[in-house]
Structure formats: structure tokens, C-alpha cells
Amino acid sequence: MKTYTYNKSVSLMERAGKVIPSGVYGHLGPAEGCMIPTSAYPFFLSRAEGSLMWDADGNRFIDYMCGYGPNITGYCDPDVDAAAIEQIKKSNCTTLPNTIMVDFAELLTSTVKKDWAFFAKNGGDVTSFAVMIARYYTGKKKIIFVNGYYHGVAPWTQKADSPGTLQTDCMHALYVDFNNIEQLKKVIEENKDDIACFISTPYMHGNFVDNVLPAPGYWQAVRKLCTDNNIVLICDDIRCGFRLSLEGSDNFYGFEADLICFCKALANGYNVSALCGKDFIKSAAGSIMYTGSYWMSAVPFAAGIANINKLKANDATNHFRKMGTMLTDGLQKIAKDKGVNLSVSGEPAMFYLAIKDDDTLLLHQEWIAECVKRGAFLTNHHNHFINLSLTPELVNETLVICDEAMGVMVKNHPEVYK
Amino acid sequence: MSVRVKAYVNLFAAMGVLEKFVELDAEAKEIAKQHNLVIRFQVKGGPDGQLIFKDGTVKVIPYNDTVKSDIHLYCAGPEKFNEVVDGKGMPIPLKGVFKTLKFMGSSDSPFSVLTGRMGDIMRGKGVDTPELKKLSTLLAFYAMSAAIAQIGNEDEIGSLAGKRIPEGDISLEIKDAAYATITQKDGKLTCKFEKAANPRAIMAFTSIEVASDLINGRRDAMSCLSMGDLEMKGYIPMLDNLNKVLNLVPKYLS
Numbered sequence: 319m320k321t322y323t324y325n326k327s328v329s330l331m332e333r334a335g336k337v338i339p340s341g342v343y344g345h346l347g348p349a350e351g352c353m354i355p356t357s358a359y360p361f362f363l364s365r366a367e368g369s370l371m372w373d374a375d376g377n378r379f380i381d382y383m384c385g386y387g388p389n390i391t392g393y394c395d396p397d398v399d400a401a402a403i404e405q406i407k408k409s410n411c412t413t414l415p416n417t418i419m420v421d422f423a424e425l426l427t428s429t430v431k432k433d434w435a436f437f438a439k440n441g442g443d444v445t446s447f448a449v450m451i452a453r454y455y456t457g458k459k460k461i462i463f464v465n466g467y468y469h470g471v472a473p474w475t476q477k478a479d480s481p482g483t484l485q486t487d488c489m490h491a492l493y494v495d496f497n498n499i500e501q502l503k504k505v506i507e508e509n510k511d512d513i514a515c516f517i518s519t520p521y522m523h524g525n526f527v528d529n530v531l532p533a534p535g536y537w538q539a540v541r542k543l544c545t546d547n548n549i550v551l552i553c554d555d556i557r558c559g560f561r562l563s564l565e566g567s568d569n570f571y572g573f574e575a576d577l578i579c580f581c582k583a584l585a586n587g588y589n590v591s592a593l594c595g596k597d598f599i600k601s602a603a604g605s606i607m608y609t610g611s612y613w614m615s616a617v618p619f620a621a622g623i624a625n626i627n628k629l630k631a632n633d634a635t636n637h638f639r640k641m642g643t644m645l646t647d648g649l650q651k652i653a654k655d656k657g658v659n660l661s662v663s664g665e666p667a668m669f670y671l672a673i674k675d676d677d678t679l680l681l682h683q684e685w686i687a688e689c690v691k692r693g694a695f696l697t698n699h700h701n702h703f704i705n706l707s708l709t710p711e712l713v714n715e716t717l718v719i720c721d722e723a724m725g726v727m728v729k730n731h732p733e734v735y736k
Numbered sequence: 737m738s739v740r741v742k743a744y745v746n747l748f749a750a751m752g753v754l755e756k757f758v759e760l761d762a763e764a765k766e767i768a769k770q771h772n773l774v775i776r777f778q779v780k781g782g783p784d785g786q787l788i789f790k791d792g793t794v795k796v797i798p799y800n801d802t803v804k805s806d807i808h809l810y811c812a813g814p815e816k817f818n819e820v821v822d823g824k825g826m827p828i829p830l831k832g833v834f835k836t837l838k839f840m841g842s843s844d845s846p847f848s849v850l851t852g853r854m855g856d857i858m859r860g861k862g863v864d865t866p867e868l869k870k871l872s873t874l875l876a877f878y879a880m881s882a883a884i885a886q887i888g889n890e891d892e893i894g895s896l897a898g899k900r901i902p903e904g905d906i907s908l909e910i911k912d913a914a915y916a917t918i919t920q921k922d923g924k925l926t927c928k929f930e931k932a933a934n935p936r937a938i939m940a941f942t943s944i945e946v947a948s949d950l951i952n953g954r955r956d957a958m959s960c961l962s963m964g965d966l967e968m969k970g971y972i973p974m975l976d977n978l979n980k981v982l983n984l985v986p987k988y989l990s
Contacts, residue, residue: 331962340958349961354969356961479896479980526973677904678936678970699972 321691326374327361358687366393368707379695384703387582392707405620416616430566432594441556441581442470444593452515452550455602466524496522517552520567529664537573561667588621642666648717688723743782743814749882752796776805782814807832873948881916885927897980904936937970
């Protein structure tokens with residue numbers, strides 16, 4: 319199988335580096351994106367369609383990162399794009415919100431079984447707002463985080479040693495392990511009357527570690543502890559939202575969050591995020607001045623409506639589960655045949671991969687690099703994403719690539735694979 | 737910046753680089769060869785360490801009572817010690833007064849010449865040949881590596897990241913030119929100026945020039961990484977946290 323080269327990407331990165339900090343910053347960049355080694359990865363793409371993307375050099379990839387989540391119906395989905403184009407002819411960012419905002423709020427709240435929706439742009443906008451609401455509503459300060467969390471990049475989400483963060487930004491943070499109810503009870507007891515909220519993703523999909531699903535009864539116990547102690551339960555569904563269930567991941571795991579945050583998959587890449595909540599906390603949300611220039615733009619609302627309707631019409635979450643299972647079952651068979659200990663964790667729609675034959679992650683990084691160079695865009699230490707346009711044919715093509723790539727990695731390490 | 741942490745960095749990173757200086761610089765080696773001595777620097781409320789000059793080599797270690805000191809120097813606090821390192825003060829000799837005077841009592845005594853020359857090279861003073869430029873970068877690389885361990889252990893913010901570095905060895909490299917190993921064990925960081933046998937994570941500069949640019953603040957790590965001039969691989973959580981300590985190094989090593 320031919321492996322890719324990235325001359326144009328490298329050249330573009332040289333240009334980018336002169337005018338953009340780090341060339342490509344954040345999670346799409348080589349550093350945060352763990353592109354290891356960088357020579358195995360493209361940096362820029364020229365176009366994308368469905369589950370495919372073509373980089374600046376014209377290399378074709380089957381993409382399992384989906385823009386780190388937003389691509390849920392398929393890149394350039396004709397139905398979602400048509401709705402957006404239709405809306406842009408009418409209005410977008412205007413002095414008064416377009417009527418479509420109400421339509422979108424009604425559709426979203428009825429879909430995720432919440433009483434109200436507040437729109438912004440990015441996930442961090444709504445996690446931050448959720449915490450503000452919880453603090454205002456309860457009159458309390460502290461936030462309980464689950465170790466390994468990611469709730470955005472605002473200072474309150476960081477550790478005190480993160481560049482640009484003050485120790486005082488983190489002074490009200492408490493930490494517990496996922497699935498550890500006894501620890502949560504202890505933290506609540508030790509900080510009684512001062513905890514505003516518990517914020518967590520529906521399952522632990524942290525980076526660098528096998529992802530962990532909620533133990534039976536875990537979420538129900540969390541719910542009860544929050545209710546008993548006047549703690550607002552915030553579900554950060556930014557990554558999982560609409561991939562496990564269209565009704566929100568709290569409903570998927572059988573509990574009810576007070577506030578739930580959506581973003582990535584809400585409008586198939588059109589920029590909108592949403593905080594949805596229960597009625598009792600709605601007036602608190604309305605009392606806080608929180609806004610942004612583009613938060614009520616109409617085009618993403620139109621895209622969101624088309625997106626949710628298409629996901630509903632196509633039984634999307636069942637498709638994600640089926641395709642994810644087909645791919646990961648295939649990968650595990652390949653690994654087993656080659657004597658490689660490949661761990662697959664998390665939900666099939668958002669599977670996490672890790673080769674466990676060393677404690678350095680180097681073998682895994684080598685395998686993923688070989689996959690990418692052959693056209694399967696996987697990532698090293700982040701969960702992956704399935705989208706509605708992924709077909710069994712593309713999954714099979716991916717398995718052929720991953721098989722050859724794993725063969726190369728195994729051959730390069732006779733000291734491990736005898 | 738903490739004066740106390742600065743004292744640790746001065747003793748174990750700035751002076752610690754003497755180990756490589758006498759190895760890489762013939763003039764320095766010649767000076768070191770003439771003295772077999774153990775000097776203890778004891779700083780009240782700060783570091784306590786020994787410089788071991790032996791047969792042209794130098795080692796800087798935390799104070800070990802089984803290693804007999806020929807000279808015992810005392811500083812009343814980290815600030816005083818930092819003044820000594822800056823050439824603006826003298827420590828109190830508790831043992832070996834005459835040896836102290838002979839070895840470091842004036843600007844032309846061996847220790848002063850050695851550290852003065854090393855400091856000049858590291859700061860780029862009189863560095864006008866390719867060889868000296870290379871030496872300057874290598875010394876800065878070793879000082880940076882040693883400083884990471886000190887800051888990751890002693891600095892209030894740095895130690896938060898230092899403690900979160902998972903256990904194991906991190907290899908810091910300038911490819912084919914210089915190696916240092918940072919080890920995290922039991923929550924403490926140590927640094928050795930040698931190549932790690934089995935590192936869990938690797939941070940490698942592809943050339944001396946890249947290392948020089950990064951150490952001197954002309955480029956940042958993320959842009960070096962984007963351009964393929966800096967490689968990071970292996971157990972990335974080790975490097976994520978190490979980078980947070982690395983961000984603090986310029987505050988202490990200026």
C-alpha cells in the first residue's frame with residue numbers, strides 16, 4: 319500500500335507559523351492533537367465530504383475524528399447545508415434574533431427532554447455559564463470535578479500550573495474519581511454547604527487512559543447525593559451529545575441532569591452550542607448577563623434543526639453503535655491474529671484505542687502513524703467519532719489499512735512480538 | 737520567582753553544569769584537574785549540597801554526610817547564597833578557611849575563573865566561534881534540564897506539575913549531541929546528564945540551532961513541534977506536565 323507524503327502541508331505550516339501562533343494551535347494542531355511523529359500527519363485539508371477528507375496534497379482519508387465531534391451527519395451534508403443556505407438568504411447575524419431561534423429551542427428542548435435552551439457558540443461558553451448559574455442559584459462556591467475531566471479552556475477549568483491561570487482561579491475546585499461514590503460522599507461531607515455543582519461527562523472519556531463507562535447505579539447515586547445536598551448536577555454532554563442518544567446522555571444512562579451542555583454535534587459543524595436545563599433553574603439563568611456577538615446567529619439554528627431532524631429520521635445512534643462495533647470488533651480480531659494486545663474502550667460510537675504491550679505508548683503511536691500514512695485518520699490518545707455517513711464499505715477499507723499498518727509496527731518490533 | 741528556589745537552581749543547575757563544562761571544555765578541564773576537593777555549600781532555609789572535584793571531573797550532589805568535605809561554606813539564607821553566585825557576596829567558611837581563600841577567594845582563583853568563564857559562555861559573552869556557540873547551547877541545555885528537576889520539586893507552582901508527572905524516565909535530547917534524563921520517582925524529580933536506557937517519554941530537539949532558539953526564547957516549543965524541529969513521543973502525560981515546569985525555567989535561569 320502506498321504511503322502518503324505531505325509536502326504542501328509542510329509548506330503551508332511554514333507560512334502559518336509566521337503569522338499564527340504555533341502554526342495551528344489547539345486540538346487541531348500537531349501538539350495538542352498528539353500527531354506523533356508530525357511527519358506522519360497532514361496539517362491542512364482542502365475539502366471534505368461525508369466521512370472522507372482530502373488534505374492539501376490531495377491525499378484521501380477516512381476520517382474517524384469528525385472534526386473532534388462536530389461532523390455527525392457527514393461533512394457537507396446536503397440536507398443540513400441546504401437548510402443553512404436557505405437561511406442565509408433570509409438573515410443571519412441581525413439586530414433582533416430571527417424567529418428560527420424559537421423553532422430551534424422548541425425542537426431541542428423536546429428532543430433532549432429539558433425545559434429551556436440557551437444558545438452560545440462553543441462548549442466552553444455553556445460549561446462556564448452552567449457553573450455561573452449553579453453558583454448564583456445555590457449561593458455556594460465550590461465545583462466538584464471528576465479526575466481526567468475536560469470542560470473547556472476557561473481558567474476555572476484549568477489547574478493552577480497551567481500557563482495563564484492563577485492559583486485563585488482554582489481555589490474552589492474539588493476532585494473525585496469517576497464511579498467512586500464513597501469518595502464523592504466524603505468530599506460532600508467535608509465541604510458541606512459550600513458545593514455549588516458537580517460537573518461531569520456522562521462517561522469518562524479522558525485522554526491517555528482507557529475510557530470508563532458508568533457502573534450500574536453510579537449516576538443514580540450521584541443524582542441522589544446532589545439532590546440531597548442542594549448541588550446542581552451538570553452533565554457536560556459536549557462530546558457525547560447526540561452520539562449515544564438523541565435525548566441526551568443523561569437519559570441514555572437513566573438519570574436526569576439539572577443542566578446539560580451541548581455543542582459539537584448539535585448542528586453538524588455549524589457553530590452553535592446550547593445549555594439546556596430544568597424549569598426550577600430557568601430564572602437563575604435568565605438573571606445572569608451572559609451573551610456574545612454571534613450567539614443568536616440564525617444560520618446555525620437552521621442547520622441545527624435540519625441536523626436533528628436528519629439524525630432522528632435515520633435512527634442515527636443505532637447506526638453509530640453498529641458501525642463503531644463493526645470497526646472495533648474488526649480491529650480486535652486483527653490485533654489478536656498478530657499477537658497485539660489492543661484495548662478498545664468507551665462507547666462504540668466514540669471508541670478509544672490503546673495498544674497495551676508497553677508502558678510508553680510508543681507502539682500505539684507507531685501503529686496509528688502507519689494508519690494515517692495509509693489513509694485512515696485515527697488519533698493517538700483521544701476517543702474517536704462515528705458519523706451517519708460512514709458505511710460498512712468504508713469500515714472494511716479502514717480495516718485493511720489498519721491491518722497492514724499493524725503488520726508494519728509488529729515487524730519493526732521483534733523484541734516485543736517474537 | 738522564589739529566592740529559595742533560585743538558590744536550589746543556582747546550586748544544582750547553574751553550578752551543576754560544571755560537571756559538563758569540565759568535560760566539554762579543555763581549559764576548564766585543565767583547571768579542574770589541579771584540584772581534588774569537596775566543597776559543601778550549606779544554605780540556611782535552602783539547598784545543602786557538595787561539589788566534588790576529582791581528577792578533572794566535577795559532580796554536584798545533595799549533601800551526603802558520608803562524603804567528607806574539605807571546605808564547608810555557610811550562607812545565612814538563600815538570598816545570601818544567590819549573592820555569592822552572582823559574585824556580590826562571600827559565604828562564611830566554617831571549615832577550610834585557607835583552602836577557601838586559595839580556591840575561591842579572589843577573582844583570579846581557580847573556582848572563580850572556572851565559574852566566571854562558564855557563566856560568560858552560557859550568557860554568550862565572547863562567544864564568537866562555532867565551537868563556543870555549540871558549547872554555549874549545550875551548557876544551556878544541561879542547565880535547563882537540571883533546573884527542571886529543581887523547579888519541579890521546589891517551586892510552589894512547578895511542584896504541582898512535577899508531582900503529576902507519572903513515574904519513569906523522560907529523555908531530553910539534542911539529537912546526536914546531548915542527553916539528559918529526568919526521573920520521576922516517589923513524587924520527586926532528579927536529573928542526570930546521560931542518555932536514558934528505557935525512557936517512557938522523549939523530547940528531542942532535532943539540532944543544536946533549534947535547541948538554542950528555544951532555550952533563548954526565540955521560538956516556542958509548540959511552533960518547533962509544528963515544524964518538526966522538536967519531537968515528542970511516548971507517554972505524553974509526562975511531557976505535558978514537564979512542559980509546565982519548563983515554562984518556569986527562564987524565570988530562574990536568566
